[in-house]
Amino acid sequence: MKKSHLVAALFAVFTLVPNLRAALLTIDTVTVGDAGNAADTGYGAVAYEFEIGKYEVTIGQYATFLSSVAATDTYSLYNPSMGTDLNMAGITQAGISGSFSYSVIGSGNRPISYVSWFDAARFANWMNNGATVGASTETGAYTLNGATTGIIPKNAGAAWWIPSEDEWYKAAYYKGGGTNAGYWDYPTQSDSTPGNVVGGAPNQANYRVNNFYAATQSSSYSSTQNYLTDAGAFSSSASAYDTYDQGGNVAEWNDAVISVSSLGLRGGSWQSRDVDNQLGSFYRSSSNPSNESSTIGFRLASDATPIPEPGTWAAMAIFAGGAAYAGWRRRRFARPLERERTSEPLVPTSASKV
16 A cells, blocks of 8 residues: 555545444455456356455344334335244334334344345445444445435445346355366256255255245144244355355345346245255346345345454554554445446346246
8 A cells, every 4th residue: 555545545544533433333254256257158257356244234233224124114124024024023012103113123143134125225325434433325336326226236345235137146155276176057056956944954944845834844834834944054064165044045136236126135045845956056037127026135245355353443543554454354344335246138038027
């Protein structure tokens, strides 16, 4: 870094420290390396190192987001089904517009669902803007400015964003360890169809096997039964980069433009059946970005440049030196915009609406 840039950055730190300390949550990420890897039948090639959420964004994290920005809920970030659909509830909303409050029902470590692509984009913007109380949801990774329909491209310099299909695919299926390592068929480091037993057995996921649900090990459906599993519940079924639930639990938005009216989804959900292979690398789907479903959630990607903890920023500002860099860590705090990532347009496909 040029000296002039360092001085400017350290000067800016004095004004940023209070906001960094006020960040309401962190997101665990893993590094997806092997930059410049080969593609797998057209997908998965990424020329740069990046970070991606180790887990799907959870109910607890989304409730924190709502409590920060949705006292009025201008953009309908809260779907009432988050509280009433007992298959995944969820989050309750209380009070009246202008003073809405939000509470988690049950385990907050399960993935959020009933979120549109626009909800996910606003969450990404909030992270870009510090994840503080009232941080903007309208600019940052995506310039929304009130938009709730259409296709919105990612801005240059995003620090948190909805993954491109290539980023998502690589994190899920690439074997790692070089640029020509190859790909697994499933995001559990396996070419064999996963089972669905919750716990420590390898190659397992939250979806239906022989029509049996993972959460109950029964083929009987109940409208009052929770079917989501906690982040990391399949403890020996991570991808090669150590992500969890990129197969099953909830399907995840990616940032790929499928058509003039739809964006990409990958990974299948708790409702998916083994005979449909929706967890496999060979299955792609899409939906209108305004769609909200019991089977759709998201995870975020972020820039791979290491960042200091808030206290480390202060030390850097005081000493104007580099010694504090040794304390950097991979757990990602929301931070200022950095550099551009792009997503590749894809061949149109279709997905059923729930």
